[in-house]
Amino acid sequence: MMTDKVRIDTLSAHSLPQSNDTFLARQAEFESNVRSYPRKLPLAIAKAQGVWITDVENNQYLDCLAGAGTLALGHNHPDVLQSIQSVISSGLPLHTLDLTTPLKDEFSSYLLSLLPGQGKEYCLQFTGPSGADAVEAALKLAKKVTGRSGIISFSGAYHGMTHGALSVTGNLSPKEAVSNMMPEVQFMPYPHLYRCPLGIGGDAGVKALTYYFENLINDVESGVRKPAAVILEAVQGEGGVNPAPVEWLQRIRKVTQEHGILLILDEVQAGFCRTGKLFAFEHAGIEPDIIVMSKAVGGGLPLAVLGIKKQFDAWAPGHHTGTFRGNQLAMATGLTTLKILKDDAIADKVAAQGEWLKGKLTDLQQRFPAIGHVRGLGLMIGIEMVKPNEAQDHMGCYPADGELSALLQKKCFESGLILERGGRHGCVLRLLPSLLITNAELEIFLDKFENALLGAGLKPV
Incomplete structure (x- = not known):
């Protein structure tokens, strides 16, 4: 009877x-107000393959969101599907705790081999x-290793929605309205290729931010106790697709090593x-x-x-x-x-x-x-929308235009293109397509994006 009921409910x-x-x-009707993507991308998905999604009305969309970067190989890659089927038919349990x-x-062996030094130190x-969940574990471990409680993070960072x-x-x-956040979290400015947080810009801005970080750690009057860890993204995703300058990142690594501060790199979106x-x-x-x-x-x-350096594996x-x-299926x-x-x-x-x-x-x-800035690395690209008819700031940057970005996301959707937004005021359109996307499919993206620009009322010059 239970099987019949499930079958009837499914039908x-x-x-x-x-x-x-x-x-x-x-x-x-079913879900909480917390749901977000359906408000921006109003579709019900019927099927998906590669970089293409088909909704229940048989409309097709070029997917440049790919599960916020989760689907590195796109939707329903045949080898991925085969790996699922192999586990199901193998007799392996689907769930093993940490057995x-x-x-x-x-x-585990393969993943370790991809880490620095082929994972020998990890x-x-x-x-x-x-x-x-992984960020929470990393923060706890850093505190356990060092015996300190402070954490340094950066403006524009995104590390998750759980408490820590x-x-x-x-x-x-x-x-x-969320009281009593984790104490002793110190935020510092993160370099921005278009909008320098110090109002300097260019190499001078990067050098100043690099000095600022080092001075904060070394200054006995900084007011900030030596932290357990520094956590950052080498390319900020939700923060507007901001790559960290090499010089700045190298200096942070050097300073944290000198002071026994653990450096946590959040590669959740930018990795692989x-x-x-x-x-x-x-x-x-x-x-x-x-x-x-x-x-x-x-x-x-x-x-x-x-991935933890073995010398810092202090867990009991x-x-x-x-x-x-x-999760055995996910490992497969x-x-x-x-x-x-x-x-x-x-x-x-x-x-390339x-x-x-x-x-x-x-x-x-x-x-x-109205396209103020294009930035990013690989297939993690941000397009910042601005108000070119308004006054520039002293660095030559126009005001951000989150309303235009939202309109463009809507027009892209109507043209069969799925994009996400991010950055301050949601002014950055973000590309996170399948890593197997072809050049021909990228040409389709460009055509659809230009159509959306025109559909939003923008006039080419």
Whole structure:
């Protein structure tokens, strides 16, 4: 009887009118107000393949969101699907806590081999299934290792929505009405290629920010106690696609090493070839003490892992746990994904495509002055929208235009293009497509994006 009931309930969903509005209305009835993506991308997905999504009304969309970067190989890659089927037919349990299996052994060995120095100085910690879970574990471990409680984070940072992760996240909006955030979190300015937080800009701004960080740590009158850790993204994602300057990142690594401060690199979104390197921190040639990994590491399924320098593995058994840290399906899809990324030299492909695409977008910027800045690395690209008819600031930057960015996201959607927004006031349109996207598909993106610019009423010059 239970099987029949499940079958009947499943069939009843298919008997609904196949319209986006019907499913969205039911979702609004079923789900909390916290849901966000359906408000910006009002569709009900019927199927997906590669970089293409089809909704229940049979409309097609070029997906340049890819699960916020989770789907490194795009939707339903045949090798990923085969890895799922292989686990299901193998007799392996789907859930093992932290008990090992031959599959977990192979995944762990392969993932370690991709870390700096082929992982010889690192060990892995499997945490709860989200990036925020891994960030929480990293913060706790840093405090345990050092015996200190402070954390330095950066303006524009995004590390998750759980309590500790939110405390080190820059965006103030989700912190409203949340009392008693984690204490002793000190925020410092993060370099911005277009809007220098010190109002200086260029190399001078980077040098000043580099000095500012070092001086804060060394100054006995800074008012900031020596922290347990510094946490940062080598390319800020939600903060507006801001790559860290190499000089700044290298100096932070040097200063943290000199003072026994753990450096935590959050590679949840930027990791695994997204920026044209396996990890974004590799652009600066540094080695973090803790690497936070999620999203693409699970090949589209929930998985989060820390790479920890062995000398800092101070945990006692069971002192940080998580029920779903033994997701065997995610280890299978993750292993398949990692092998394809490495064996097919996807990082090199992504690096070349990113430079080509930024060049094309810069050409578009010459014709549409409302595009204030194009930035990013690999296939992690941001397009900042501005108000070119208003006064520039002293650095020559126009005011940000979050309203135009929101309108463009809407017009892109109407043209069959899915993009996300980020940055201050949501003024940055963000590209996070499948890393297997072809040049022909990128040309389609450019056509759709230009159509959206025209549809928003922008006139080319």
